[in-house]
Amino acid sequence: MLVRRKRKKSKDEYLYKELFSKLNGRKVKYVSLRKGTESGETILGKDGIINIIDNNEIVILCNNKIVFRNPIDILKVDELMSLAGVNFRYKDEDMGENLTVTAYYKYHRK
Numbered sequence: 001m002l003v004r005r006k007r008k009k010s011k012d013e014y015l016y017k018e019l020f021s022k023l024n025g026r027k028v029k030y031v032s033l034r035k036g037t038e039s040g041e042t043i044l045g046k047d048g049i050i051n052i053i054d055n056n057e058i059v060i061l062c063n064n065k066i067v068f069r070n071p072i073d074i075l076k077v078d079e080l081m082s083l084a085g086v087n088f089r090y091k092d093e094d095m096g097e098n099l100t101v102t103a104y105y106k107y108h109r110k
Helices: 011-023
Strands: 027-035 042-053 057-062 065-071 076-079 085-091 098-105
Touching: 011 042, 011 076, 027 057, 042 065, 042 098, 065 085
Parallel strands: none
Antiparallel strands: 027 042, 027 098, 042 057, 057 065, 076 085, 085 098
């Protein structure tokens, strides 16, 4: 008799879930895009907010325009070492290259 065990959720899945819940509603100073291995960045928008929709899609709005929208499942997410922002890494299926979108948090002194 074969018994199949449920796959345990990895530590990364818990960390991602925690990080996404922390990002929801977070204000951003600006959002930039880096293509492949290029060293330059393109500014996508300024003064925005990060929204998580139905726990399966992330949307970044800047000046009432959507500058970034992607399903959470295909994203690799990590915060910057300075904790001043977050990186969203994914492979664009149309162009076939790796893209990195960086959102820098708005900082308010308390």
